[in-house]
Amino acid sequence: MADLYPYLKELENKKILGINPPVFDFAYFDLWAKPLGLLYILQWLRDRGNQVKLIDCIYEARDRAKTFGRYAPRRRKMEKPAPYRDIPRNYWHFGLNEEEFISRLEGLEKPDVILLTATMTYWYGGVFWCIEHLRRVFPGVPILLGGIYARLCPDHALLSGADHVQTGPFPIEAPYPAMDLYKDPEYGISITSWGCPMRCDYCASNILCPTFSQRGVDEVVGEMEFQLLSGSMTDIAFYDDALLVNRDEHFYPICEQIEKRFSHIRFHTPNGLHVRRLDEKCSEYIYRTGIRTIRLSLESVDPEVQKESSSKVSRHQYQRGVENLLKAGYHHEDLETYVLAGLPGQSVEGIKETIAFVKDLGARVRIAQFSPIPGTSLYNQALKKVPALAEEPLLHNNTVYSSWVSKEIPPEELQDLKDFSRQ
Ligand code: SF4
Structure with missing residues (x-):
């Protein structure tokens, strides 16, 4: 499926779980990053009578406070994937670890649909990791993947194991992003224009x-x-x-x-x-x-x-x-x-x-x-x-x-x- 809009539009009285995955990279800085598109879609689905929940693997692993409301997420060293093997730098898993993520999932009622987002194309490792765990905890629940990675690398995103991948633009129909799904957020986000x-x-x-x-x-x-x-x-x-x-x-x-x-x-x-x-x-x-x-x-x-x-x-x-x-x-x-x-x-x-x-x-x-x-x-x-x-x-x-x-x-x-x- 290349356009998830018609499918999502039909959902009513469903339990929807949105997920912002952890980041696997050499470095990660919070430049006030929140999964904006996912938050708009969750709000839109909530306006249409669905129950929505969010697991933000970066936000929920907040560790050291930085300036202006930002936090550095917890991290743990991980093995470098093959293309990075010869690069003499440490590689990290930023965000909720396996145990924490699984425990978060197990604490939820089984969702009817899972929406997963992905930002940078080279952060797909965190997406694949989430899907692997989601399949184990919630077998049979459809997983829908969107975000910049899916848009820019649609063929690669099909390898993720997601049931559907949003490969084109998605019409935003919510008046605001569902930022209230965060507990005590320190900063908000604003986009006053689209594109350039x-x-x-x-x-x-x-x-x-x-x-x-x-x-x-x-x-x-x-x-x-x-x-x-x-x-x-x-x-x-x-x-x-x-x-x-x-x-x-x-x-x-x-x-x-x-x-x-x-x-x-x-x-x-x-x-x-x-x-x-x-x-x-x-x-x-x-x-x-x-x-x-x-x-x-x-x-x-x-x-x-x-x-x-x-x-x-x-x-x-x-x-x-x-x-x-x-x-x-x-x-x-x-x-x-x-x-x-x-x-x-x-x-x-x-x-x-x-x-x-x-x-x-x-x-x-x-x-x-x-x-x-x-x-x-x-x-x-x-x-x-x-x-x-x-x-x-x-x-x-x-x-x-x-x-x-x-x-x-x-x-x-x-x-x-x-x-x-x-x-
Ligand atoms: S000016 Fe516009 S097109 Fe150029 S880098 Fe900035 S956002 Fe992109």
Whole structure:
């Protein structure tokens, strides 16, 4: 089944269990990540008279508190899968372990349907692991798999053992995500628009969401209000890819409402902001709204990489954007800037030059290592050099791709770049 919508639409008075699986990876950071699509679908099913429950294997294994409502999940070392065998780094299972997961499942009434989500393509190990346990505890219950992995690697996702895989977009018909399924969540999530009007050669935004659309201001504010009813939230993260498009009609009215109603909440933009739109007025709005974490999309000052990045910001525009944010009240250390590394054919000199440029302006550098995402034009380019990408999503992992898979940047040089960016 490629489209689960007609099947789910028929469900009524059913017990539905949603699952966000554990993550198997070299590293995991909570960038205010919640399974947004799954939460919308659970809310929609609940609105249609079903009972819904959620097991979030990451959230339920919260361990050390981090800044702004985030937690690092518990982890345990695990054996590396074969494609990573020669990589000299530890590999981890982040989230509920086997015993905890099984005990959570056994504590529930048998569901009628299980919905499982998966984010990164190279996190499929956690999905397969969940399905194996679900089959043992709840034999015969249909398991439906969706999420970004299923969308981008549908053939591979069919190997998961799920009964059905959602391979296309799913219409969102709920007014808000079912965040109340979390007990005392520390942060909320907000997506004010779907997709992105730009077309960067390495990004899947317009594959996953081909049309850019913005939600109504009242809808966005109502959704925040609903989430804040929990009383436990101190922070909200924007999930938008293009938050600042059409600022006058969209972003500014949202900011005005936030200032009036939610001034006690801190906001964050973990996805990069389009820096060319950061004029004085926009920077002031961002500051007054209480956006505490700012990430800026620069990617590179190298003209070749800028072309691959939709030429979305020039050196001059970036410099002006930084100046405007500083004038609005931010400090240099607040301004973290994404610099891309490891694109096919990208020169190390160009990466160094970009890091030096950002540092000269006093902003912080965050190196974003390239991940070849199926369906993008740079993935197709990467595929020529590494044909195995087509069969093995573990090879898409940005932590290892540029140094160990494509060998675009030797590991020592990548480490030097990271050290240089932190100095
Ligand atoms: S601007 Fe950002 S979200 Fe939009 S296509 Fe480019 S990388 Fe993707």
